[in-house]
Amino acid sequence: MTLALQTFATVKDAGAALKAAGACYLGGGTLVVRAANEGDVSISGFVRSTEPALSAVAVSDNEVRIGASVTMAAIARHPDLAPLAHAARVVGGPAIRNMATVGGNLFAPTPYGDFTVALLALDATVSTGDGELPIETFLAKRESNDAIVTAVGFTLPKEGGFRFLKVSRVKPKGVSVLSIATVLEQAPDGTVSSARVAFGCMADRPIRARAAEKALIGRKLTADGIAPALAVARDGISPPTDPIASAWYRNEVLPVHLGRLLLA
Amino acid sequence: MAKVPVQFTLNGAEKAEFIDSGTTLLHALRDKIGDTSPKGGCHQGTCGACSVIIDGELRLSCLTLAEACNGATITTTSGLSEGGVLHPLQRAFLDAFATQCGFCTPGMIMAAKVLLDHTPNPSREDVVEALSGNICRCTGYEPIIQAVLTAARSNSQNAA
Amino acid sequence: MELRKSYFADQRKDDLHEIGQPRPRSDSPGHVTGKTTYFADRNFPGMLHLKMVRSPHHHARIRSIDTSEAEKHPGVVKVLTAKDVPHNVYTILILIQIGPEDETVLADGKVRWKGEAAVAVLAETERAAQEAAAKVKVDYEVLPAVFDMDEALKPGAPIVNEYHGRNYYLYDSGECRKVRFGDVEAGFAGADHVLEQTYQSSPIEHAPTETTGCIVAPEGNDRFTCYTNTQAMFFTLDNTSIILQMPGNKLHFVGGTVGGGFGGKVDVIVEPIAILGAKLTGRPVCFIYSREEEMQISSPRAAEKVVIKDGVMNDGRIVARKVTGYTDAGAYSRHSPYGAQKGAGHYPGPYTIPNVWIDTYCVYTNRTPSSAMRGFGVTIGDFALEVQMDKLARLIGMDPLEFRFINAYRDGDMKAHRQPTEGAALIECMQEASRAANWPVAEKFMAMSSYAKGA
Ligand SMILES: Cc1cc2nc3c(=O)[nH]c(=O)nc-3n(C[C@H](O)[C@H](O)[C@H](O)COP(=O)(O)OP(=O)(O)OC[C@H]3O[C@@H](n4cnc5c(N)ncnc54)[C@H](O)[C@@H]3O)c2cc1C
Ligand code: FES
Numbered sequence A: 001m002t003l004a005l006q007t008f009a010t011v012k013d014a015g016a017a018l019k020a021a022g023a024c025y026l027g028g029g030t031l032v033v034r035a036a037n038e039g040d041v042s043i044s045g046f047v048r049s050t051e052p053a054l055s056a057v058a059v060s061d062n063e064v065r066i067g068a069s070v071t072m073a074a075i076a077r078h079p080d081l082a083p084l085a086h087a088a089r090v091v092g093g094p095a096i097r098n099m100a101t102v103g104g105n106l107f108a109p110t111p112y113g114d115f116t117v118a119l120l121a122l123d124a125t126v127s128t129g130d131g132e133l134p135i136e137t138f139l140a141k142r143e144s145n146d147a148i149v150t151a152v153g154f155t156l157p158k159e160g161g162f163r164f165l166k167v168s169r170v171k172p173k174g175v176s177v178l179s180i181a182t183v184l185e186q187a188p189d190g191t192v193s194s195a196r197v198a199f200g201c202m203a204d205r206p207i208r209a210r211a212a213e214k215a216l217i218g219r220k221l222t223a224d225g226i227a228p229a230l231a232v233a234r235d236g237i238s239p240p241t242d243p244i245a246s247a248w249y250r251n252e253v254l255p256v257h258l259g260r261l262l263l264a
Numbered sequence B: 001m002a003k004v005p006v007q008f009t010l011n012g013a014e015k016a017e018f019i020d021s022g023t024t025l026l027h028a029l030r031d032k033i034g035d036t037s038p039k040g041g042c043h044q045g046t047c048g049a050c051s052v053i054i055d056g057e058l059r060l061s062c063l064t065l066a067e068a069c070n071g072a073t074i075t076t077t078s079g080l081s082e083g084g085v086l087h088p089l090q091r092a093f094l095d096a097f098a099t100q101c102g103f104c105t106p107g108m109i110m111a112a113k114v115l116l117d118h119t120p121n122p123s124r125e126d127v128v129e130a131l132s133g134n135i136c137r138c139t140g141y142e143p144i145i146q147a148v149l150t151a152a153r154s155n156s157q158n159a160a
Numbered sequence C: 001m002e003l004r005k006s007y008f009a010d011q012r013k014d015d016l017h018e019i020g021q022p023r024p025r026s027d028s029p030g031h032v033t034g035k036t037t038y039f040a041d042r043n044f045p046g047m048l049h050l051k052m053v054r055s056p057h058h059h060a061r062i063r064s065i066d067t068s069e070a071e072k073h074p075g076v077v078k079v080l081t082a083k084d085v086p087h088n089v090y091t092i093l094i095l096i097q098i099g100p101e102d103e104t105v106l107a108d109g110k111v112r113w114k115g116e117a118a119v120a121v122l123a124e125t126e127r128a129a130q131e132a133a134a135k136v137k138v139d140y141e142v143l144p145a146v147f148d149m150d151e152a153l154k155p156g157a158p159i160v161n162e163y164h165g166r167n168y169y170l171y172d173s174g175e176c177r178k179v180r181f182g183d184v185e186a187g188f189a190g191a192d193h194v195l196e197q198t199y200q201s202s203p204i205e206h207a208p209t210e211t212t213g214c215i216v217a218p219e220g221n222d223r224f225t226c227y228t229n230t231q232a233m234f235f236t237l238d239n240t241s242i243i244l245q246m247p248g249n250k251l252h253f254v255g256g257t258v259g260g261g262f263g264g265k266v267d268v269i270v271e272p273i274a275i276l277g278a279k280l281t282g283r284p285v286c287f288i289y290s291r292e293e294e295m296q297i298s299s300p301r302a303a304e305k306v307v308i309k310d311g312v313m314n315d316g317r318i319v320a321r322k323v324t325g326y327t328d329a330g331a332y333s334r335h336s337p338y339g340a341q342k343g344a345g346h347y348p349g350p351y352t353i354p355n356v357w358i359d360t361y362c363v364y365t366n367r368t369p370s371s372a373m374r375g376f377g378v379t380i381g382d383f384a385l386e387v388q389m390d391k392l393a394r395l396i397g398m399d400p401l402e403f404r405f406i407n408a409y410r411d412g413d414m415k416a417h418r419q420p421t422e423g424a425a426l427i428e429c430m431q432e433a434s435r436a437a438n439w440p441v442a443e444k445f446m447a448m449s450s451y452a453k454g455a
């Protein structure tokens, strides 16, 4: 009947402790402590690691590695991560951002997981004790993950190549109606040469918008140019109905917001 | 039940307690240490009434495990006034009618204090952003925003 | 703040020293220093935590309840079911002799809304109580449910509450509260225009920042102190006394600063069962709603439906008004029959109308029981009435404020429920609103007074 916390100096030892039934890794705790407070009896204990690498941010030659314990607030104020600051700053309110970690965000169910939407568009890799996985693969089977995530890594896009939009009703702090991240490369004539588009709140976890990505290639970022992408934006989505918005509403407004982000 | 020691500085005083492992900081402060100024309005991170300052950062004590605060420096609203003299924020909240039921007030003051510690001359937008994790069901927020702006002005006057 | 002293100047001596002056709130120093004591700012050694096992169904028969696993759970001290409650009937307004006795403290044989309390678990820690609550097994036979007032009133609808035997409250006046004044049909027949509109609202949760709760401490002499954030101390004392079959002098209620109520803390829900727990265990007990319980379990403002039919003349006079109001009580009455009755008294609004017909119904559905919230029974009605007033003004091409001056009640006017108007101040309020909002009206309206017609 106690919810003990075990703290380990190394990820390896914490990982071993995590194998115990009901043990749950503790990041910033904004989701798991909340669940425990609300009587989630599937959690029987917390495990965490204080290994310094988990809290490190390393940037060299545009290659970024963010430790799993790094908080949204730390990302938002990191001088080398300026393009991502906005995506980190839209997570929760100030206190939540001081606690919410990158590692935890990867597991956050819809309508949460805004920063993961950004990571998905960045095509990040997720490192665990067991090795590295492309984020999309990781997200697809995150329920069965029982390893500790140590870091996420990605290449910083060229200046202006990354765009992010979170739509919420309550401002400045509100839960997502949806969020969208894009990483676009454009040829000198302005046509899109490569595109990655990720959506939040369009399924139970962040998803890539493959059809829209494909429809953007070779097109210019004009109203006409993006029209085919907007037309297929809803391919493969299954947005949830929750207290924030109905599935119908999310479905209706997705192309509108995608259009605004692409034309911004 | 496994008891574990925790030790931290609370409002300038050393505190050491044995608590049940897994206890939230909110429960440790309120039920063990007897500082009931942080309030539990939701225990899920949404209301901000439990806000405290840990090592200079705003945190939600309902989602923070007390054991994770070993060695930390913690400030709560009950520790702000010195020798019976109200902190400028407390004074401003009082003067601006920024409290009604008062349940949100200690958390609001914590959020405002962190803001003014880092941004002595905040804009209205800065204040709104800083208070965005704190819910008030009574005042309609406007008097609270005004109180924080007033406190910032009185601080900068004192500094001048 | 500016105090306009020109209105009703002859009705008072102008020697007010406090009114119109800003004065510090006496409770603010405690609030800003975190020293104000709320009920939960107390801690007693050996205090038990109470968690409720709640119905996951909107409507179901309880075939059986098995608490054996929960009782064996480490840390559990007591598990309570309906049979443990001395008089398992909860009637909020019994103190003022208003029934009906249609609700239980813990479900007995049936649940009628999703979230209804079925079993109370008392344990050494909150966690142990939660774990044990998850081990209580209730075998339900799910029954058809009804969520909509129109559906509930149809013949053949599932009966929500057997106590009533029908899905509406039976007043002494019949199936609804009625007001009849003049001849409304003749009024419509003579009107230049008739407009009928329907207005609807959803339940609204008060969402106070402090959730509902209480802490009970046995005093050791068969007397119990209950620290509570109730907004209705004497309803609580009275109901608890009846439910627990204990004389009132054994119950010591301590109120104090409430962390927001807005009407949501008038239901006597947590105290009787917490005191019972303290009585049966001899230990202090705390029962505090989680945020989820506050949002889903505590009674909201009722959903309402208001149908308004008005006859209006081109010169702006409303000559007939017929209002049919429906209040969704949810599964139990609580304050709703009274709320619906208040609605009947409140319509047709602050307007003098010669022909009025009002029916207000209190309807039962399998939804969370609704109850008091800031002006319940009239707030939604006022929304409907004032939107209707704007629509009527538009219909006859008149300024909406001037339209209201024409119809505003004034001292001496007979109201529909036959109470002569006294102390009206609507005219003056609108005059001041017209100035403050910079919304000018014709001079003749600015010259009007609530005192007398034609003045
Ligand atoms: C009031 C409130 C507002 C919020 N608003 C937003 C918002 O706007 N946008 C948003 O995206 N989210 C929001 N969240 C959700 C949450 O705060 C964030 O998603 C946050 O990033 C989760 O991180 P955490 O460290 O707190 O996770 P935790 O609660 O610590 O963990 C969450 C899950 O991830 C697992 N986990 C955490 N770290 C690791 C790791 N390194 N390895 C393996 N497993 C791990 C945990 O075991 C757990 O299952 C909000 C939450 C609250 C309470
Ligand atoms: S109690 Fe911590 S945020 Fe509400």
Ligand code: FES
Binding pocket: B098, B099, B100, B101, B102, B103, B104, B105, B135, B136, B137, B138, B139, C209, C259, C260
């Ligand atoms: S003063 Fe009541 S919640 Fe803010």
